[in-house]
Amino acid sequence: MIQDNTLAVRRRQAIGLAGAVLGAAAGAVPATASAQYGMAGKSFNGAWPFDLPPTGHYNSYATGNLNLGIYYDLMEMPLAMYYWAKDSWMPLMATAWETNAEKATFQVKLRQGAKWSDGSSFGSKDVVNTFMIQKLLNNVVWRYLDRVETPDDYTVNFIMSKPTTTVERYVLRMNIRPSSIYGEWANKVRDIVNAGKTADSDEWKALRKDVSEFRPKSQVVTGPFMIDQKNMTEAQLSLVKNASSWAAKTVSFDSIILYNGETPTVTPIVLSKEVDYATHGFPPATEKAFKDLGFRVLRPPTYAGPALYFNYAKMPAIAPKAVRQAIAHAIKRDIGAAAALGESAEPPKFMAGFSDRLVDKWMTPDQIGKLNKYEYNLAGAEALMTGAGYKKGSDGVWVSPDGERMEYEVTVPAEYADNSALAQAIAEQLTAFGIKTTVRLITFTQLTPDTQQGNFQMVIQGWGSGNPHPHFAFVADLVTWNTPAGAGPGMAYPLIQKVDALGGEVDLDAMVTASAQGLDKDAQKELISKLALAYNELLPNIPQYERLGNNPAPEGFRVKGWPAVGDPIFDNSPYADSFVIMLMLDGTLQSV
């Protein structure tokens, strides 16, 4: 033991000496600095990539800003955040709201007595100004809004031009900015709108450019935290408590330290037990290391994942739905999911086109019972192929009735290890089934333009959406990478199709658009159910799994109070309505 210790000391000395090649004496000084800053008080440590000034800045409307992802909701607070499992809201800067169907108006009552960190009062002017600048920036909510009115200081009316239930989420999830910083810009927008200028006018473009280039010197917030501007480094920054916030009292932490970096640079910090929560996509091997250290790994659903897309313009043999159904039966989705993300990949059970977690909220049990689960069944797959007139050649590869030999490539971004592993698993299984498939690796930046332009045969692309309304999932499944998006032919899948389950020909594009329109949610549910049945029968693409987060959340170092596994809060999408932020705001997460 004595000898071991001596060796250990020598090793420490040697390595320590090497580590301090040039800054040998420096160790003590930064330790003092660290003690002065960041480590004092009760901190919650997270990680998020950011850019420091001059590239990073405080204009939350412009790219390159220091909004800090999920933590932004703790600064320029939104009107509310959503509980996905309960289908209810956590009121923040709004306290009540309702839709008036007759007047096509969504009315929001605002929190009274709330202050901005610069001392100014929060009120309806801040909300309407925020939405005016969003109009300038062509925010999607303005597709459905006609105007925003403020009957009094704490009431805002959103008058819809195209009534839809989705306006509720667009409005309530909007982060409200201070008029003291952006009010003048909102007035300029009002001026050009009143002058009849439109988004394609030179005045509009010039103002948009000016707003993008606007650089406020400081951040003004309503939330319980604000960036400590004097103490930012490229390695980390701190959010310090904004004592004047209405939400400050319920939050247990004095500060939030955010470490800068993407997955590779953040991983050692997590392993060093310096991070209490991270949303980065950690590979299975890293996740195992977290578990070995006793870290809890949270797996919130993202309501989206990768699917196998086909290019109908380049693969005529794939056109009959029976062939795609056969492929769905021939792929054991568990294999690809396990290879890609281990426990953080969940193969879809219902194949409805949107997350299994939302299916029972939008479809009746009877409708759900009609969904084909496409379980692994090679014999069934063979039968579907032969039933459609396909025959295997002497080399075991399927040949279509038109003579097309089914040999294809599946394109996947090389940099995404999960998608590459998935593509490999699919290729092996399809080849074994008789559809000879090779994996084609491209750089990730090539993926979007290639998919849009139809430069692929099969490709791994996204299905589903991080929005609780399934309309957005069907947009992703059927429209995003297809001709109607207008950016290229994409998968070139015709959206007028004969669907046996619906008793005839349907226009899928029109159904998707209609599924979010109107204020009658029951009517929307009916359309969503029809879309799900159509998607399930046609399988324009084949979802492989739903990606779950694998977020390390070690307990006991600085944070306690994480809810138990299975708590409904963990059904929240980790990015769309971060449960970490909501648990901080309601006081569930506590400092140790």
Next chain:
Amino acid sequence: MVAASPTLAKPADARASLFEGWRALADNYVARRIGKAVLTIWAVATMTFFLVRLMPGNPVEQFIGQLIAQYQLPYAEARDQAASLFAIDLDQPVYLQYFSFLGKLAQGDLGTSIKSQGVKVTSIIVAFLPWTLFCVGISLFISFGLGIILGALMAYWRGSVLDYSLTTFGSLLHSIPNYLIAMILIIFLGVRWELLPVVKMRGSMSPGIQPGFTLVFVLDVLFHAALPILTYVVTTVGTWMLTMKASTTATLEEDYVNFARAKGLTDGRIRTAYVGRNAILPLFTQLTLSIGFVFGGSVLIESIFVYRGIGTILVSAVSGRDYPVMQGCFLITTASVVFANLLADLLYGYVDPRVRVGQ
């Protein structure tokens, strides 16, 4: 006729004088080298301009891809957001963009960032470059100094245990990529053995430290630069060692060294005045070129240690397709390498008079 002669002769004289001037300039070694350097920079700037635009995806498409991948936004929503946030005209013909770029470049204006609109590329480079110069510059000189000393020792005692050990060591270090060394340092020294506070050592300075000519600031900066410097030194010292060893070994076999020995000069004098000075000459060019590359930073090392530098900003610019920032970073690197090369050419003549005679 007589009166006309001087008038006719004037332009001819001027032309002749211009031609003579041009010829003198062309014959001048320094002017020729400077002209070549400027031409090289223009060629590289032009190639860079077009190459970055040939990369798949433009800034808007990249941003759309990010929004879809990270936030699962529908394409149309992501497109709306991206289009509104980027006030750029990517539809302008490329040749017009090129001439605009050249025009601004001639005035020393590298344009403004696309990702962070309104921010001048020069201000970004000014904010990041000093850190790279400091970190990589110090690393280079330590690595060079250490390398030539060890290399010379290996040559003087070639065949010894020291020689074999250092040669193996040098070859090993030479062959390991710097990002791997960086990761090894972090994982083993920081995470596994907990010998170094790697989390505190990230970045270029600690939170709360005010920049200034104070001991606290200097020590803090050195503390944060220690790991990047160590990585850089470890991964480059092998090259200098092996090159110096080869050069010294060759010099030791020169006739003038044998002659010096025959004259009875001391070993110390031979090693410093005869061998050392001549053996280092081939490394001199390599050093000046390396000084040029200092400006390019070390992209991976800076990224891994989250060190403020030109490499970090280049990675961010490439991933976001921020064309002006990419062009600026590449231009700075190119210009520094070219000018370092030029400097090497010009100074080499003074260091080695034989080259001057050859000219």
